[in-house]
Amino acid sequence: MPTWISSLLALLLLALPARAEVIERLPGRDKLVALTFDACEGPRAPAWFDSSVLAVLEAEKVPFTVFVTGLFARRNADELARLARSPLVEVENHSFDHPQHMERLDAAAIRRQIGDTDRSVEDITGRRPRFFRFPAGNHDGAALATVEATGHKVVHWSFASGDPSPGLTSAHLTEWVLSRIRPGAILIFHINGRAPATGTALPAILAELRQRGYRFVRLDEALP
Numbered sequence: 001m002p003t004w005i006s007s008l009l010a011l012l013l014l015a016l017p018a019r020a021e022v023i024e025r026l027p028g029r030d031k032l033v034a035l036t037f038d039a040c041e042g043p044r045a046p047a048w049f050d051s052s053v054l055a056v057l058e059a060e061k062v063p064f065t066v067f068v069t070g071l072f073a074r075r076n077a078d079e080l081a082r083l084a085r086s087p088l089v090e091v092e093n094h095s096f097d098h099p100q101h102m103e104r105l106d107a108a109a110i111r112r113q114i115g116d117t118d119r120s121v122e123d124i125t126g127r128r129p130r131f132f133r134f135p136a137g138n139h140d141g142a143a144l145a146t147v148e149a150t151g152h153k154v155v156h157w158s159f160a161s162g163d164p165s166p167g168l169t170s171a172h173l174t175e176w177v178l179s180r181i182r183p184g185a186i187l188i189f190h191i192n193g194r195a196p197a198t199g200t201a202l203p204a205i206l207a208e209l210r211q212r213g214y215r216f217v218r219l220d221e222a223l224p
Contacts, residue, residue, distance in 0.1 A: 020144040023155045026184040026222045031214045033181065034222060035064040036157065037191035040135065041072035042098040047192040049079050052199025054191070060206050063088040063218045066191060067133045070096035070117035077124050084125035090218040093117045093129040093152060103140040110146045131155045131219055155219060157188035163195035170201035177205050181212075186219070 026032050035057075041047040057064055066083070068091060073080055083089045095102065095113045102110055114132060122128045132152040134143070139154075147154055159180045163173055177187065189198045209216075 020141065020148050021154070022139075022144065023153060023186070023223065025158050025182075025186055026217070027224075029183055031183045031212070032217050032222060033184075033209060033214045034186045034217055034219050035062060035189070036133075036155075036186060036219065037064060037066050037189050038094055038133070039066050039068040039072045039076070039192050040094065040098045040190065040194075041069050041075065041192065043071070046075060047072055047194070049076055050191050050193045050195070050199060053189070053195075053202065054083075056199060056202040056206075060203070061088065062206060062216045063090075063221070064216070065090040065092055065131075065219045067092045067094035067131075068117070068121065069094050069098045069135075070113075070120040071098075072192065073117065073120045073124055080121075081124050084127065088218070090220050091121055091125050091127065091129065092131040092133065092155070092219070093121065094133050095135050096120075098135045100136050101138050102134055103138060103143040105143070107142070107146045110143060111150060114147065114150050114152065131223075153223065155186065155223070158182070158185040161187060161189050161198075163189050163198045163201075168197045170197040170204075173197045173201040174204045174208075177201075178208055181209065181214075183214075 026034060080091065084091050093114060096116045099105060118128055130152065132147050132154050133156060137156050144154060161173060161177055162168060189195060
């Protein structure tokens with residue numbers, strides 16, 4: 001193949017948009033863990049920060065990331081502003097009112113979900129989110145591409161903790177998480193008062209991960 005054709009093909013490949021992706025783990029092989037917490041609120045179910053979860057995180061002085069819906073951010077504005085002043089806390093976008101199937105929305109509606117939440121978070125914390133998490137993780141290729149076109153990277157989780165499950169005990173949650181943990185894991189829990197086992201399970205989870213040599217990071221520290 002002539003050199004000029006090879007060069008042209010290379011330029012055309014560079015011009016193509018990057019393939020959309022959902023990030024489910026941190027890059028590299030270091031023993032890093034990202035603690036992430038969903039703060040969900042829909043239009044008919046007011047929600048507040050789970051004080052038992054916050055108490056553990058602040059006492060342990062670990063970095064963590066909170067994915068908030070716009071409704072949750074507005075309802076919990078004072079507490080969110082306080083948390084965001086800590087260098088340990090990162091606040092990211094989890095849609096405005098937690099539609100369970102954003103893939104059923106048109107592109108304009110998806111952009112509104114993201115834009116309204118970005119503005120709410122920035123007004124409260126002074127920082128615009130970089131990352132987005134689909135409610136319930138539900139999406140298709142078109143929804144993913146629409147989100148990435150807004151400048152956000154989509155970050156989900158390495159495995160579901162299942163912490164909102166009815167009847168889940170803290171012992172079971174602890175055992176499940178510790179059995180699945182791997183270097184680079186992105187852990188997902190809930191901090192909106194609807195995961196009663198999480199606050200009691202966290203101390204044992206954090207202690208064991210430290211014992212195993214893991215270090216905790218915010219997403220924006222580990223992802224490009």
